[in-house]
Amino acid sequence: MEKLKSAISQTLILSISQSNPQNLHNTCSSLHEFFNHLPQFHQMIEDLAHTNTSLCLKNEESALEFKLKGNNCFSNGDNSNALRFYTQALRVAPRDEDVMGKNLVATLYVNRAAVLQKMGLFLESLRDCNRALAICRSYSKAWYRRSKANTSMQNYNDAVCDLKVSLCMEHSLSGKRQIEGEIKLILGQNNGEDFPPNVIKCKESDIHDHLQDIQLQCVETETKGRGMVSLTDIPQATLLHAEEPYAAIVSKNCRETHCHFCFNELSADIVPCSSCSMALYCSQLCQIHARGQDRQFHTKKHDIGFNLSSDLENYVASVTKAIDDGVNIKQHAEHKHECGVNWPIALPAEIVLAGRVIVKSIEQNKRFGESSAILNLELCHNYLQLDPEAKLELHISSIVLMKCLHHCYGSGIPVTGDTISQCVLLLSQIKVNSMAIVRMRSAGSADSVGPPSSAGNNTTSTVEQVRVGQAIYLAGSLYNHSCQPNIHTYFLSRTLYIRAIGFVTAGHPLELSYGPQVGQWSCNNRQSSLKEQYAFVCSCTGCSQINLSDLVINSFRCTNKNCSGVILDSSVADYEQQKINPFSCGLHLQVGMVQRDEVKKVASFLCEETGSTHRLKPGFCLSCGAFRDLEASNAVVKKAEICIGRLEGLLDSGEWHNATLSNALRSLDLLKSALHPYNKKVAEAEDYIAQAFCLIGELQRSRDHCQASIKILEKLYGDDNIVIGNEMVKLASIQLFLGEHTVEESRNRISLIFSRHYGSHVDDIFPHLQFLNRSV
Ligand SMILES: C[S@@+](CC[C@H](N)C(=O)[O-])C[C@H]1O[C@@H](n2cnc3c(N)ncnc32)[C@H](O)[C@@H]1O
Secondary structure, eight states: OHHHHHHSOHHHHHHHHTOOTTTHHHHHHHHHHHHHTOHHHHHHHHHHHOGGGOSSOOOHHHHHHHHHHHHHHHHTTOHHHHHHHHHHHHHHSOTTOEETTEEHHHHHHHHHHHHHHHTTOHHHHHHHHHHHHHHOTTOHHHHHHHHHHHHHTTOHHHHHHHHHHHHHHOOSHHHHHHHHHHHHHHHHTTTTOOOOOOOOOOOOOOOOOOOOOOOEEEEEOSSSSEEEEESSOBOTTOEEEEEOOSEEEEOGGGTTTBOTTTOOBOOSSOEEOSSOSSOEESSHHHHHHHHOOOHHHHHTOOOOOSOOOHHHHHHHHHHHSOTTTTOOOOSOOTTGGGTTOSHHHHSOHHHHHHHHHHHHHHHTTOOSSSTTTGGGGOOOOOGGGSOHHHHHHHHHHHHHHHHHHHHHHGGGSOOOHHHHHHHHHHHHHHHHHOEEEEEEEEESOGGGOOOTTSTTOOOOOEEEEEEEEEEEOTTGGGOEEOSSOSEEEEEETTEEEEEESSOBOTTOEEEEOSSOOBTTBOHHHHHHHHHHHHOOOOOSHHHHSOOHHHHHTTOEEOSSTTOOOEEOOHHHHHHHHHHSOTTSSOGGGGSOTTTHHHHHHHOHHHHHSOSTTOOOOTTBBTTTOOBOOHHHHHHHHHHHHHHHHHHHHHHHHOOOOHHHHHHHHHHHHHHHHHBOTTOHHHHHHHHHHHHHHHHTTOHHHHHHHHHHHHHHHHHHHOTTOHHHHHHHHHHHHHHHHHTOTTHHHHHHHHHHHHHHHHGGGHHHHOGGGGGGGSOO
16 A cells, blocks of 8 residues: 555645545545556555465365364364364354265264363354254264253253254264163153153343433434434433444454454354355354355255154254344345455454445445445435545555456446545544444453462453444434533443433534544543544534533643642633633633532632633642642652552553552652642542552452552542442442452442443443452
8 A cells, every 4th residue: 555655646635635525536546547457456456365375265275274273173182172173163164065975074074063062162163063063964963062062051951852853863883882771871860751842942132121212303403413312301221222233244353253243252162154264153143144044055955854743843943043034134135246365364453344335325225426325324425524644545545446346346346436436524523423333342350360469360250341343323423522521332242222321411513433522532532532533623512611520631730839729820821711711701600500600619710700811820720829830749649640550551461560559659749749639640549559459369458559549539520430430340340359348338329320331231241240240
């Protein structure tokens, strides 16, 4: 790409930098023409789009090599490597290949099932047996292996049926005897009674929550374009929106760990794509949703060819029923056009996502090229605000993507100035409107730790977000951003859920956070992050009205011991100055009810002297006017931060030096002497020190510092913010370890905050937090 870029003439670069949505097709057409004359461009497209250069095709030879390695590891008892090699083999094994009279994929599933059984992963083992039997139902070994998994899970009736089916297919006398012996053994546990066969029920998801009957409306706003409001009052925690993505893609860093369709974490029994070695799924069903139904494959199932009782016939039919039978696959098969070529691996995820949008739009019979089919998504874009470099990147990426899609679709996707320009606009729509799909992950768990006194243990359980995918939700993208959001978004599988955090009155804008929030960063940092990422200047209440958090988050403490006022440095003072609106009839009207007293306490000058004439003076207390030498104070803070940074580094590396903790404690005192008690740096230092004490088993001290950190965060975010819920998880896990009854209070708060944000989905989102319910 860089080579291509350097070949472009300055004149063309200039006209691209000046392009706008109306004349885009000219610059797209010129650049396309220019590339068409470059041999290296054609070579690049060849490498990206042709199957003969593909790095992700199926390959029987490699599959057999991996299988052999898996077999060797299995016989040596090296189960984790055996599992790895069998999965590698499955990724590259051609689906219709028979080796020694057995389908290779089915054999690999059965081999992997044996490893999973050894590893105690019985459900995973059972699922692999089912996959093998869905391919070849006369596979005796798969039935036998299935009986093992069922026995381990105490599904004795199924285990007996599996063995009976396997017995019918077994040729050798000794094999028959062994199976008969095993049947007797299981029946013996049931006093010789036979078990009636069961019909397998496949439970893919279990989500209970209902959308409330709330009337939402899209309206035109003064400063933010379109936005969403409710026509009625919305009670706290109401679920008001659920939506499937128009298109979605797994994050690059989660390609090996998360399902490429539903984005849930992959378990040990990964299901690879049936046609390429790149895409991985958590289940056959997800694979079918992403790749489409493979009728040909399923009709290849061999007839069982043995005489079975009608009960057993039914049993076999229920187990081997194609997983997609009766499933109404409504989704467009989003991975199909990407299968077996390099570009979906080589290009950035958002370009591949654009490809999915284009193909879906074409598949939905919208004619691409005419009547602006892609733009029919009616999403806003930020093309005009992009810098020249970004415009050029979008031009190049669009030409490359359109060329790759053209390879697959031929004349169905023509590469012209017009179609490329639509792709450019689509990419800038994706920049502004796509959402990151996230999963909550717990780091450390009080379940997995030893005695609290022993050093090196990780006692706290923390909650963190992992960005697993990126998606376009057409209706979801109509919600504007606020740094003080009143709605909360989360994801189950690929579904977007939106819930009201608190009570929202009819007509009030419904706004979520695109990332930055009051309490997380200062106003100037939030503004620059939104500008950089989405190219807009945030005009939310948090950025336009005085709030306690923005006043204190980076502030210094007053030099007057009896004053709790704040002293701002010049960068913060400038931003806060902009919030003092000369047209408002009094500053106190712009301050939230709950915070009014607090704001007054830290900045009474602001509250008393309203109007445009008042200037915030950096270095002087906003409450009593006392002076602080900011240069000297900054030097103290910098020094202290170096020591705290060292502690943070140690926590990451897992190494330990007592001196680092002592230095950090001294630095915390220094920070407290210079910074306002609600400054975020103090909260962060308290948190690192809490983690360090936890690591060396000094849990009481860890708890104290954890509580101190939470107290500050409550001031910055507000008491009921989800961040406080996440922090309370840490505190509760320490309290639980200490056997303190105060854990009850923390549990109640966690439950209150989490249910406000996640409603009845709490347990689906945080299954790993069940341990917190343990009694003290
Ligand atoms: C995902 S869209 C939201 C819907 C959009 N307003 C529309 O008309 O389609 C994001 C865009 O909305 C606008 N926007 C959202 N929140 C904003 C805010 N707090 N301040 C200013 N503009 C905002 C920006 O133009 C941003 O790029």
